[in-house]
Amino acid sequence: MSTLRNNLVCQCYLTNNYYIEIKGQSYHITYLDEVHLREVTLSKLSLNLTEEEIKQILNELDTEKNRRLKVFCSSQERKQMILDKYVPKLIHVYTFKESYLDKKFLKLVSLCKDPTASNEDVFKSVEVIRGTKDMYRIPVFTQEFCTDLLNELENFKLSDMPKGRPNSMNHYGILLDEVGFYENLINPLRESYLDPVSSRLFFDYLKIPDKNSIDEQESKDEVTNSVKHHKYYSLDSQKAFIVNYKVGEDVDLAPHYDNSEITFNISLDGNVTTAATKNKNNEEIDIALSNFENGEVYFELKVGETALRYISLAHVKGSAIVHRGSLIHGAHPITRGNRSNMVIWARCSKIRNQKCPMCKSMPRLKEIPGIGDGFSI
Ligand SMILES: O=C(O)CCC(=O)C(=O)O
Numbered sequence: 001m002s003t004l005r006n007n008l009v010c011q012c013y014l015t016n017n018y019y020i021e022i023k024g025q026s027y028h029i030t031y032l033d034e035v036h037l038r039e040v041t042l043s044k045l046s047l048n049l050t051e052e053e054i055k056q057i058l059n060e061l062d063t064e065k066n067r068r069l070k071v072f073c074s075s076q077e078r079k080q081m082i083l084d085k086y087v088p089k090l091i092h093v094y095t096f097k098e099s100y101l102d103k104k105f106l107k108l109v110s111l112c113k114d115p116t117a118s119n120e121d122v123f124k125s126v127e128v129i130r131g132t133k134d135m136y137r138i139p140v141f142t143q144e145f146c147t148d149l150l151n152e153l154e155n156f157k158l159s160d161m162p163k164g165r166p167n168s169m170n171h172y173g174i175l176l177d178e179v180g181f182y183e184n185l186i187n188p189l190r191e192s193y194l195d196p197v198s199s200r201l202f203f204d205y206l207k208i209p210d211k212n213s214i215d216e217q218e219s220k221d222e223v224t225n226s227v228k229h230h231k232y233y234s235l236d237s238q239k240a241f242i243v244n245y246k247v248g249e250d251v252d253l254a255p256h257y258d259n260s261e262i263t264f265n266i267s268l269d270g271n272v273t274t275a276a277t278k279n280k281n282n283e284e285i286d287i288a289l290s291n292f293e294n295g296e297v298y299f300e301l302k303v304g305e306t307a308l309r310y311i312s313l314a315h316v317k318g319s320a321i322v323h324r325g326s327l328i329h330g331a332h333p334i335t336r337g338n339r340s341n342m343v344i345w346a347r348c349s350k351i352r353n354q355k356c357p358m359c360k361s362m363p364r365l366k367e368i369p370g371i372g373d374g375f376s377i
Pocket residue numbers: 243253258265296297329330331341343
């Protein structure tokens with residue numbers, strides 16, 4: 001039986017998916033070396049760049065390459081330092097409790113774990129995003145938990161602790177592993193709640209095919225204990241982080257796909273709260289209270305073979321937009337305020353062992369001194 005190894009990445013990590021902006025346009029490119037950049041990548045883009053502009057691009061790519069080379073060691077060092085020195089303000093948010101979860105979510109989880117419930121029963125009880133077959137909006141956290149978590153994250157941000165970046169497009173997020181959220185919060189949430197729900201909502205994608213040659217014992221091991229009515233590949237690890245957008249800092253996110261099989265993008269401060277107030281005639285009116293304006297997440301969906309369609313979704317506090325990581329998506333700019341989301345890139349080692357989600361090929365595995373990308377051998 002293969003086991004999850006915490007320290008494996010695909011070698012494409014060092015060469016693929018470099019995010020750069022050239023003349024106001026964003027690109028994800030492969031960076032091997034200067035010659036390849038000049039002769040292959042830039043010549044394909046036909047951008048008519050000056051020598052100075054090319055030097056500037058090379059400089060940015062080398063900085064990012066160096067960050068990637070060092071990132072695993074530095075992440076472990078930061079985690080240790082935070083563990084030793086950081087004083088949390090709200091310690092309870094680090095330990096999972098069911099009371100953090102929205103009652104509707106708890107009901108959904110029970111339904112998903114119920115062997116007598118059909119997949120149709122499950123689909124009837126969730127919001128499927130209009131015009132899609134497998135994108136959902138699901139309430140996950142209570143409003144109180146979101147507020148407490150944001151409060152604690154703000155305390156961390158204001159501290160003098162070292163901070164890593166979730167990825168090269170994002171400068172102000174927080175890596176939840178480094179701050180100590182995995183062991184008692186994110187892991188139990190994924191294992192006992194997100195995994196059984198995904199096994200139903202992404203049934204076709206995660207199910208173990210009948211003709212699969214895996215022997216009986218191995219397939220038993222891959223099924224979580226919680227759902228016994230059908231066999232599926234479980235989500236056995238994650239990369240979880242906070243994204244933050246603010247006018248004057250990062251305001252949007254360029255189109256990309258995730259290094260995940262299934263992504264849970266949970267809003268911690270979306271546009272839902274209303275408050276009663278009085279207008280100038282002393283009449284009670286409801287106003288929407290929101291931390292930010294605009295900033296929807298958008299998705300590029302294929303229609304037929306070639307046509308594309310875009311959908312934009314507003315974030316709702318406590319609710320997750322749940323989607324396949326391979327979908328191209330991004331975030332529209334916010335025009336006022338501040339928005340924070342918890343993003344969980346849930347990973348399924350059995351699926352990614354066959355095809356790395358970043359280079360879309362058989363992974364070329366490499367050991368690293370730190371937390372890897374959810375492969376197993
Ligand atoms: O901000 C959002 O809603 C999207 C975040 C996202 O796609 C990501 O971090 O991978």
